[in-house]
Amino acid sequence: MEAVMLIEQLGSHGHTVLRQRITGAGTQCRIGRDLGCDIVVDDEHAAPQHAVLTLLEDGRVRVQDLGTRNGTRVDRKRVPADTGIVIEQGEIIVGHTQLFVRTRHTPVGQERVFRREFVRRYRTPLAVLGVVVCLAFAAFYQWLGAPASLPRAMLTGALVAFGGLALWTGFWGLMSKLNKGRWEVRIHLTIASIGAALCAWGYWVAGLVAYAAQWSALAKVGVAVVGAAAFAMLYLHLREATHYGRRMSLTLAGVVTVLICAVAWVVAVGVDASDVNRVELGPDVRLGAQRVVPNRDIADYLTEVDKLQIHAGRHRQRSLLDAPLADAGE
């Protein structure tokens, strides 16, 4: 079988910008800035004649550095200047330019199922569904407040929700257009609207569960739910709109999610734990609703109230450590 190697030059986002297939044992491929090279790199940290790849009889590739000052790296290890290195596949760094070499020795995996095909195929009905569910929540939230003018309040809520979705989708559509040359509006609208709907309805349902189970900490779980939905949304947007790989997308989505969670925490749990006028009344009451937790006896409740003296004492100790009395101007 004829020896063959495939050289891919990767861009700054990890996407392939050049692909070159070379066949025949003994064939060489020169890499450098010189226009006489087989692969010309636009990289000021690369030498005019930087490295040479030679296809061997056995199908492997010899990588040799041509005596450069910055050197050539294969899988992050510097290539010895005299002997070079023989590889079956690997990442080659020339200056700041990243290349990837594959040969017949490189295992070829099975066909991977395109997981996002469902979203792509049904993007229009999914986007419509997501927008309708978002608008329904906005209208429902306005209706809950029992406003004086219900149609006007519901219209305002729906317009605000629609405006938010339009801005968010427009931003990611623009990112898509700049990076990939396509707007992909329906895909981004699907991701944004379904993500937002999950956040909104999920948070509301979390409130119902919090009351039924009398679990005050569920507000914090609600924040986690919002965070998870935001993370998934951002990850999918990044994958659709940029050339970033999985790891970079996960990292960026994670960083932004932490910021979103911080904001959600401030809204749901309270901005300042040292606020002396903040009280926690527990989950909102649901009048006449079923409860998982039975009522307590008044005597049991008062026994638990007894422990508040210890907790209040701890808060006082903490406040004295944070701001001693003398410093407080007393």
Added chain:
Amino acid sequence: MSCRIPSQILVQSGVLVAGLSMQHRVMRSMGLHRLQFERQVNRLAASVVRSGTAAHVAPYACHNGLVSLDGFDARISTCVRQYRLFSDLYDFDVTVVSIDDPDEALVSRLVLQGVAFDSGERILKRYLGALQWKP
């Protein structure tokens, strides 16, 4: 219905103690949906503005639960905070919200300002024991 002791003791500039006030409010739904009505009830229960500065008092410690009272079930939220300089004095802030009836609700509040913990607890016990309401 609101009641309060009309006098308090000034122990330090800006620190009034030995205060007691209570307020009972009955809300009745006039054609509102159950979800709308409970939103109003929750808003009312949470809408109280509390006074106190970080220089004089520590943050509240709270405990809440669903409790059977005389004639109705309620969510009781009891919050207690200690004074920073006068460590024997505490503020009590108790909010009771009835939870049985989807069309009618009682929102009751007891506030004790600058009292000993034992005294506050005794008043709370008496208040909760005496609180009666038939929706």
